[in-house]
Amino acid sequence: MREITYRDALNEALREEMLRDKTVFLLGEDIGRYWEGAFKVTKNLAKEFGDERVRDTPISESAIIGVATGAAITGMRPVAEIMFGDLTALAMDQIANQAAKLRYMFGGQTKVPLVIRTPFGAGVNIASHHSQSLEAWFMHTSGLKVAMPSTPYDAKGLLKTAIRDDNPVMFFEHKLLYPIKGLIPEEEYTIPFGVADVKKEGEDVTIVATLYMVHKALAAAKDLSEQGIEAEIVDPRTIVPLDKKAIINSVKKTGRLVIVSEDCKTAGVSAEIAAMVAEEALDYLDAPIKRVAESDTPIPFSPPLEQFVIPNEKSIIKAVKEIVY
Amino acid sequence: MHKLTSPRTAFYKFYEKQIIEDPRNNSSRRKQLTLSKTELVEMYRKMLEIHHFEEKVFDLYGQNLVPGTIHLYAGQEAVAVGVCANLRKDDYITSTHRGHGHCIAKGARLDKTMAEILGKKTGYCKGKGGSMHIADFSIGMLGATAVVGAGIPIAAGAGLSIKLRGTDQAVACFFGDGASNQGTFHEGINMASVWKLPVIFVCENNLYAMGTRQSIVMAIENIADRAVAYGIPGVTVDGNDVVAVYEATNKAVERARKGEGPTLIECKTYRHKGHSRADPATYRAKEEVQEWLKKDPITRFRAKLLEMKILTEKEADQIEQETIKAVEDAVKFAIESPYPAPEEALEDVYA
Numbered sequence: 001m002r003e004i005t006y007r008d009a010l011n012e013a014l015r016e017e018m019l020r021d022k023t024v025f026l027l028g029e030d031i032g033r034y035w036e037g038a039f040k041v042t043k044n045l046a047k048e049f050g051d052e053r054v055r056d057t058p059i060s061e062s063a064i065i066g067v068a069t070g071a072a073i074t075g076m077r078p079v080a081e082i083m084f085g086d087l088t089a090l091a092m093d094q095i096a097n098q099a100a101k102l103r104y105m106f107g108g109q110t111k112v113p114l115v116i117r118t119p120f121g122a123g124v125n126i127a128s129h130h131s132q133s134l135e136a137w138f139m140h141t142s143g144l145k146v147a148m149p150s151t152p153y154d155a156k157g158l159l160k161t162a163i164r165d166d167n168p169v170m171f172f173e174h175k176l177l178y179p180i181k182g183l184i185p186e187e188e189y190t191i192p193f194g195v196a197d198v199k200k201e202g203e204d205v206t207i208v209a210t211l212y213m214v215h216k217a218l219a220a221a222k223d224l225s226e227q228g229i230e231a232e233i234v235d236p237r238t239i240v241p242l243d244k245k246a247i248i249n250s251v252k253k254t255g256r257l258v259i260v261s262e263d264c265k266t267a268g269v270s271a272e273i274a275a276m277v278a279e280e281a282l283d284y285l286d287a288p289i290k291r292v293a294e295s296d297t298p299i300p301f302s303p304p305l306e307q308f309v310i311p312n313e314k315s316i317i318k319a320v321k322e323i324v325y
Numbered sequence: 326m327h328k329l330t331s332p333r334t335a336f337y338k339f340y341e342k343q344i345i346e347d348p349r350n351n352s353s354r355r356k357q358l359t360l361s362k363t364e365l366v367e368m369y370r371k372m373l374e375i376h377h378f379e380e381k382v383f384d385l386y387g388q389n390l391v392p393g394t395i396h397l398y399a400g401q402e403a404v405a406v407g408v409c410a411n412l413r414k415d416d417y418i419t420s421t422h423r424g425h426g427h428c429i430a431k432g433a434r435l436d437k438t439m440a441e442i443l444g445k446k447t448g449y450c451k452g453k454g455g456s457m458h459i460a461d462f463s464i465g466m467l468g469a470t471a472v473v474g475a476g477i478p479i480a481a482g483a484g485l486s487i488k489l490r491g492t493d494q495a496v497a498c499f500f501g502d503g504a505s506n507q508g509t510f511h512e513g514i515n516m517a518s519v520w521k522l523p524v525i526f527v528c529e530n531n532l533y534a535m536g537t538r539q540s541i542v543m544a545i546e547n548i549a550d551r552a553v554a555y556g557i558p559g560v561t562v563d564g565n566d567v568v569a570v571y572e573a574t575n576k577a578v579e580r581a582r583k584g585e586g587p588t589l590i591e592c593k594t595y596r597h598k599g600h601s602r603a604d605p606a607t608y609r610a611k612e613e614v615q616e617w618l619k620k621d622p623i624t625r626f627r628a629k630l631l632e633m634k635i636l637t638e639k640e641a642d643q644i645e646q647e648t649i650k651a652v653e654d655a656v657k658f659a660i661e662s663p664y665p666a667p668e669e670a671l672e673d674v675y676a
Contacts, residue, residue: 060512063512066481066512067481067513070486093509097472103676106450107451107454108672109462167676
């Protein structure tokens with residue numbers, strides 16, 4: 001095992017898959033030799049694989065995804081980067097109406113092996129257009145898969161799987177996760193989609209958390225431990241396909257569920273997970289389901305304002321205490 | 326009546342002339358463009374196939390056999406046929422909601438196309454796509470999209486795929502005058518131009534985007550003039566002259582295969598019918614419609630073929646009868662085919 005940052009884990013995954021398969025190529029704004037990625041995820045890749053295969057694009061999100069889609073249906077396996085998750089809005093037709101639907105609409109004649117990588121997340125004071133978490137839009141769009149790794153280990157394994165998947169995959173990273181360190185094996189490995197990871201075991205409450213919230217949940221769990229409450233933290237890792245079984249098994253064990261997600265509360269990912277558990281595992285619940293999510297506002301700029309709207313350890317602990325007694 | 330030469334287009338003709346006369350260019354531009362009798366007759370047949378196919382679809386709709394709506398290609402046959410006559414089976418095309426003509430011109434089967442329009446299981450898309458989403462990947466027909474302009478970056482993507490794989494395939498991207506105002510037109514053509522992708526962008530300017538006349542929504546008259554923004558050739562062509570369309574496309578395809586980049590070809594044409602089946606097109610002046618019906622591409626081409634003694638009247642009629650029969654066979658197949666089972670709606674979401 002060796003220690004590596006989240007961003008380097010992603011870089012390794014891209015590099016390994018590009019070495020393994022000539023049809024894999026990268027495109028996006030500022031990912032090439034001049035800037036090497038806004039978050040440096042594509043560092044050194046243009047130097048190694050050339051400017052054709054690690055391609056800087058004009059600022060044209062819609063065409064970036066459209067071009068990637070066209071390449072994907074004609075034999076290539078593109079990995080497109082959208083610089084900030086908020087900007088996926090500019091490409092929504094190509095993502096949701098084209099890439100997600102071509103296979104179905106054409107009766108299975110084609111497949112769209114496309115990966116779209118982009119970072120979500122607030123906490124770095126870059127305000128409303130650079131800080132959102134929009135995964136719910138894509139969880140809701142049939143035909144897409146959605147991966148959200150929370151650790152370097154998950155990041156590398158899931159990205160390799162995403163690239164090898166014959167379907168369009170939304171691969172959501174988080175700005176605050178890029179520098180975090182974690183252990184990965186020396187040998188090659190992949191992580192299948194639809195398999196959750198229990199990041200911490202416990203008996204008293206299930207906390208389902210995604211992306212950066214996994215770390216906030218872990219911090220909250222440490223605090224709760226000192227107060228005699230052992231939380232079990234379930235990280236779905238992919239929200240489409242969602243490992244419903246793992247979540248329900250945990251709820252069977254603990255009888256209590258708190259869902260922590262950084263997206264806005266209304267109709268967010270936590271709403272879907274809550275509805276699913278209420279529908280399929282109501283008998284196992286001993287208390288109402290609690291959701292800890294971002295407030296239904298845009299992300300404000302000033303630090304005290306921004307910190308107020310994002311879920312944190314305090315709000316997680318508060319939610320747990322409301323149902324564990 | 327539109328002018329085929331605006332000051333901007335004159336600039337382009339000058340620009341093109343420079344390219345032709347540059348001795349560093351290959352002789353291809355200076356060689357005579359000849360079409361063999363077989364090729365000319367094949368184009369005539371294909372135009373008739375499209376014409377009779379669309380007539381039949383119109384009829385079937387009247388008999389309540391076509392769910393939804395239809396956007397007929399009647400009147401624009403010369404564009405699809407003139408363009409696709411330059412393409413190989415392994416070349417790609419992208420198409421639109423008004424795409425039956427593109428599919429047939431590229432070589433799609435009439436029976437599977439008709440079955441798809443009727444929503445049958447035996448259709449190209451197993452009934453999942455319908456009239457606006459015909460596709461046949463086995464002949465490079467990458468599918469029709471109903472989102473206006475969405476096919477433009479997708480076509481550029483197919484061009485990028487060709488470039489990365491190092492083949493000499495080409496892509497023809499069909500779209501209308503309305504689509505030329507969509508952001509994807511700008512983004513897609515810009516990318517194709519800077520990356521020199523092998524794409525022929527074919528704008529079928531039939532003067533109306535649904536019910537909106539071009540002059541209400543654009544300050545320019547010739548969409549080909551927009552090519553200057555991308556540093557690529559922009560050519561305006563009589564879209565109702567199949568040989569003119571063929572010639573313009575021929576140059577563009579050759580340019581593409583040589584790696585010299587994309588071309589924007591604007592074909593001036595006209596829809597014989599309304600936008601969709603329900604549209605009586607009262608927004609078009611009767612005189613204008615009559616004027617354009619007189620320039621019907623098939624009538625003109627037939628007259629030309631007879632005049633040049635490529636075909637006799639008897640032979641031309643014979644070909645028409647054959648296409649009518651081929652369309653009737655396709656209709657029979659489609660009507661006799663079963664609908665898909667309801668549960669099939671859940672299949673083909675993921676690979």
